[in-house]
Amino acid sequence: MAKDMAQQLIPEIPKFARFNIYDYYYAYKPSSDIYNWVPPFKTYATVMGSQHYMTFDKTFYEFAGQCSYLLAHDFIDGTFSVVVNYEPQSDRPVKKSLSVITNNKQVEIFNDGRVVVDGSRVEMPLAFGTTTITRVGSMIRIDNTVGVTVDCNLAYDRCTVNVTGWYFGKTGGLFGTYNNEPSDDFTTAVNTRVETAQELADSWTAGQRCRPENFAVAVNPEPNTEAFKICSGIFKDTSSQFRPCFKIVDPLPFQKMCENDMMIRENRLPAEKDACNAASFYVDVCRREGVNIRVPNTCVRCEIENLGVEFTEGQNYTLEGESVPQSADVVFLLEHAECNQDVVNKLKDVVDDMEVAYKRIGITNNRYSIVGYGASGSLNAAHVRTMDGQIFNSHDKFLLGLDEFTQTQGESADALSAIFYASKLPFRAGVSKTFIIVPCSSCQEMSMSYADVEHVLLQKNIHLHMLMEHSFRLSVEKDPVSAYIFGADNQRVFTRKDAGGKDLVGDRELRQQVQVPKDLCAALALESDGSIFNTLQWTQSRPYMQKRFMDVMVRLIAEKGRPETCQKCDCVSDEFGVGRAVCKTCQSTRSFYSFLPGFEIEGRGVEEALAFRLEETEATTTASPRRTRKPKRKQLRQKQKTRRN
Known part of the structure; x- marks a missing residue:
């Protein structure tokens, strides 16, 4: 048994x-999503490549046609429609684009990242009615507050339509009727059921009709x-x-x-x-x-463009000497506020002059990006402003990213979060990384801690430069020389005398007398070997002074934008499964503030860090204020007299 x-x-x-x-x-x-605890549940349908379809009720089939076909439509309230567009190519048609009709506008997303609204090319982000179009990494996302979201992953050629339970039993098209009944997904526009994908597609043809044939492999x-x-x-x-x-x-x-x-x-x-x-x-x-x-x-694949080398996740590559690309990726972080209007209008000239300054020191093939933050409504959080549909582009495309840059300020402006967001952009392997932040409000800890942002800047070797409305002051009695200070870094102060020279020297002795603005972004700029510049010298001074200011600023940014001579690059995956090369200097770096007591990863000790930096400056310059004030003032006046002569 x-x-x-x-x-x-x-x-x-x-x-x-x-x-x-x-x-x-x-x-x-x-489910971890509370909206899926009680029916009707939200759902989604996907078209991948040119022929792979998954309906709302999870029916899979293969189809490729020659026309445009309705994927999904709200047949009760008419709030949205989604259409897939094909075009002929060699021996079979391929998916050309996806069209989304919402708020009486037609948004067309192309495979190369271009977005067209009602026939006109647009840049992202774009908001109209209840709809917002944004670019996040390799993803283009269309959000509508009525419960519909369309996202297209450009890297993996996949577009998904997400709907809430509100649309249960209301949809029709190639994505079927959302009713949890896969058996009726092949229902035609005249409410009859068919057996083949080509019959289904023929009934849902949008626009000009074509021969009903399935070209899927x-x-x-x-x-x-x-x-x-x-x-x-x-x-x-x-x-x-x-x-x-x-x-x-x-x-x-x-x-x-x-x-x-x-x-x-x-x-x-x-x-x-x-x-x-x-x-x-x-x-x-x-x-x-x-x-x-x-x-x-x-x-998960990464590429070193200048060498034509490709490596995958888990692998690393060391760049040394001539293998290091002599190029730069520059990101402008702009707060949406009225005080930045004059600066934003001048940024195109800055980028053009910066490109010239880079080329003078042998840095070419540079790219630029724009990140906005602090706007009203759905654009309050940090977001990429595309140029020709791309996150990074050449200097001659820069103005496209400033198209319709609004000055309407939101309830808050989280500068630290914007810096952290920008640190995740798809930088090229081995190039130098430069951030230029232009805030209106002071930088404060909101969703991100100072320590976290500082860590990522140092880890990825990102130089942060800050353009702010700040008149530099001296630690001694007020002296007219402070009115001519353009900016400062950790070691030097830069004035109008530095403009036009062959080398950007700066004034190390005067730097000891300059007080650093007590601002978190200013502290990050100095800690990351960046700089701080006074935009008042740029927007409110005479034209010849503005020209000198521009010359000094772009040359300093370019000088600090030289790539490290030795870098170790790892290939890592982003949130969408797309590879990005993360390169670090071969020499380990550690934040100076990390040695301070109480400056932990949770972000505590920020006030102590700022106070320490101010005390450090004062300690090296005014150890005995009563004894040294008079001689130093005399020395400064002598220096001023020498400059005038």
């Missing part, structure tokens, strides 16, 4: 072996082929890193996407990177279902 029982149980052992404790954990744990590779081995290793093998999600999200449809994508890559052998779009799609669905998995390391 025992033998018979054992024989009955043996066939069941493989079934139990395919389960582990995580399968039960993910299957029964409640569908294959059944043999088990011994390279394509099958690569895809099954990701979506079928029990040793796959996706294994924790296999019991929650069926991997079979994604394996078919992977195999079909392998066949589309003509004239070369299948490679692991060809599976990355399908892998990223699966990761996205699993994360939405509460299973936190990551894209394979082979899909």
Whole structure:
């Protein structure tokens, strides 16, 4: 009897072996999203590449046509419509763009990041009615406060339409009717059910009609082929890193996407990177279902442009000597406020002069970016202002990022958060990184601590420069010389006499008498080997003085923008699974403030740090104020007389 029982149980052992404790954990744990606790639940549908579709009710199919097709539409209130547009290319059509109709405007997102509204090219962010369009990393996002969000991941060629439970039973199109009934997803525009994707698409054609034909590539590779081995290793093998999600999200449809994508890559052998779009799609669905998995390391790729070298996550590359790219990535952080109007109007001239200053010292192929913060409404948080649809672009595209730059100030302006946000932008490997912040309000700790921001600036070797309305003062009695101070760094003060010279020397002796503004961003600027400049000398002085100010400022920024001669670069993944090279100097750096008591990672000790910097300046200059004040004042007057002569 025992033998018979054992024989009955043996066939069941493989079934139990395919389960582990995580399968039960993910299957029964409640959603972390409270909006999915009570029905109707929110849902989403996706089109990936040119032929992979997943409906709101999770039906998968393959289709590629020659026309434009309605993906989803609110047939009750008419609040939104989403259309996919195809164009012919070689022997099969490809997805050209995605159109979203909302607030009586048509927004078209192209695969290269361009955005067109009602036929006109626009830059992001853009807000109209209840709709906001933003660019976050490789993602373009359209948010509508009526419960619809469309996001397009440009890196993995995937667009997703997200809707709240308010649209339950109200939608129609290639994404089906959201009613938790996959059986009726192939319902046509005349409310009949069909069997094939081409019949479904033909009924939902938007605009000019075309021949009903499905150009999607569908294959059944043999088990011994390279394509099958690569895809099954990701979506079928029990040793796959996706294994924790296999019991929650069926991997079979994604394996078919992977195999079909392998066949589309003509004239070369299948490679692991060809599976990355399908892998990223699966990761996205699993994360939405509460299973936190990551894209394979082979899909997280980074590039060193000047060398043509590509490396993946987990690998690193050392740049030394001539292999270090002599280029710079510059980010302007602009607060939306009226006091910045004059500065913003002059920024294009600054960038042009900065480009000249960089080229003089051999730094070329530079890129620029703009981050805004502190605006009213949905743009209060830090956000990228695109130039020709891109996060970074050349100096001649800079004005595009300032298009429709509003001066309307919001309730708060979190400068530290904006700096931290900018530190995550996609910088090129090995180039120097320069931030130029132009605030109106004082920098304060809000959502980010001073210590966290300081740490990331030093870790990534970012130089922060601050342009602020601040008249520098001396630690001795008021002297007219302070009126001619343009700016200062840790070691020097720069005045009008530094303009036009061959070398930017500065005044080290006078620097000992200059008081540093008590501001968190100012402290960060000096700590990161940046500088502080007084914009009043730029906006309220005579034209010849403004020209001298500009000359000194751009030359100093360029001087501090030389790339490190030795850097170690790691390839890491961002929140969307896209690789970014993070390079650090070969010499370890540690914040001077980290030695101060009470200056921990939580951000405590900021006041002590600022006070210490002021005390440090005063200690080196006025150890005995009563004895030294008179002689120093005399020395300064003699120096002033020498300058006038």
